[in-house]
Amino acid sequence: MIRSRRVTLQPLNAWLVPQPLTSVNSKYELRVWREVNANFGALRDELVAYAQEALDDARSRIRKGFEDHLSPFSDRVDDPAVHYPAMLNRITLQGYLGETLAGLAVEHFGALGEKDWHVPAFLFRFHDQEFQHLDLINERIIMGESHDPDAEAEKRPGRTGDDALAFQLDGEGKITHVLALEAKCLAVSNSAIIADAHGKLAAGTRRPSGIRELINLLSDYENNEAQAWVARLLELYRDGFKTVKRSDGLAYTVGNSPIKPKTRLSWLQADAPHASYTVDRQLDAMEFQLTELKVLVDTLYRGA
Template sequence: MIRFRRVTLQPLNAWLVAQPSTCAHGNYQLRVWREVHANFGGLRDELIAYAQEALDDARTRIRKGFEDNLSPFSDPVDDPAAHYPAMLNRITLQGYLGETLAGLAVEHFGAFGETDWQVPAFLFRFHDQEFQHLDLINERILMGEPHDPDAESEKRPGRTGDDALAFRLDGEGKITHILALEAKCLVASNTAIIADAHGKLSAGPRRPSGIRELITLLSDYETTEAQAWVARLIDLYRDGFRTAKRSDGLAYTVGNSPVKPKTRLSWLQADAPHASYTADRPLDAMEFQISELRTLVDKLYRGA
């Protein structure tokens, strides 16, 4: 599938308010948005639809092989994806939120001064540990057994590899720019995780691993647009990465703001990349300070 949803900019800008930036480092930019929770209602339905569309490919993969055109999944008992992702652990859902906000930001706010970035699909289908976990959850529910999704025992490892990839195309539809995105989503800021995220981005190769995964994903769809993306991604995988420019992006979503915002606007460094980032590539650091992070996760993924 090729994603198509966007949200309306005016309510998005009213909910995530851009903070003034003073970063002057030539190869680095920091952008900070702070949530105004009172304005969430104006965006609620659009953001839920955007977050759920990002997961549709994962649902397709979960259901693959179970489809029956004569008997669609009208009963949750028969649907292997019925409890996806609502019954997964909150930590997993926070991860999904972080990756989705990364894509939303570059699609709506742009990156490096350009606003035509495209995220053709998210990579949630490759979270195999959670799909195996979902089978266990479905069995419990089917048998009437209790299930506490946020119990410590329900935590599963996160997916490895690129969190998301965004691209820019030229007039002929050829990929000219790649933006590899690393996403973190935490209730409270953590300096060790910030360092780890920068290190992972820095170690990334010129040809991100997510390109192969996107080819695999989009090859499952026979639409003209999906096949066009497959063709351009194969060209990029073979030798286009030598000419297409790779940049990096860190999307850091956090449930608290600095204690003294007048003297410290962000948890991420404002004047230069973190010391763990040693690559010679442009780096776009994006920080989202979400005061009602738990509430947002419940509304987007648990129908609260």
């Protein structure tokens, strides 16, 4: 599925307010946004729609083979995706939020000094552990058994591989730049997670694994735009990665701000990447400080 939804910039900028930071590192930039809760209402419906569209491909995969095209899921019990993602554990939903914010930021705020980035699809369909978990959840609910989505036993491992990929195109529609995105979303900042995120990006190859996954995903859709993306991604996968420039992006979403904001505006380092980022590539770091993270997760994914 090719995504098309965007949100209106004015309410987005009023909700996520950029903080004043300067950097003299030519290969590293940190940008920080802080949530202004009072301004969320004007953006709420658009952001819910954006987050839900990001999951539509995963829903399609869950439903594949189950749908009667003459009468699609007239009974909610027959819909294998009816409880996706609301009944999944909060940690999984935070992960979905982190990846979605990564794509949203690149599409709306730009990256590496450029605005025209494209995220053709998110990769949520490859979270197989949660799809297996969803079958168990659906069975419990059908049988009238209780289900506490946030119980410790309901946690599942996160999806491996690239969290998201963004691309720049030239005038002929060919891919010229790839931005590999690593996303983390935590209730409380964690220095070990920050180090791990930088290390994962450093270990990334010139041909990100998410390119193959995007080709598999978009091949399921027969519309012209999806097939155009398949063609350009195949060209990139086969040989283009040798010349197309890969850069990295880190999206760090956290539910708390530094205690002394006058002396420290961010959890991520302002002037240079973490020491675990050991490659010589451009890195765009983005930090989102959301004081109402729990409420936001419930709003976007549980209909609160």
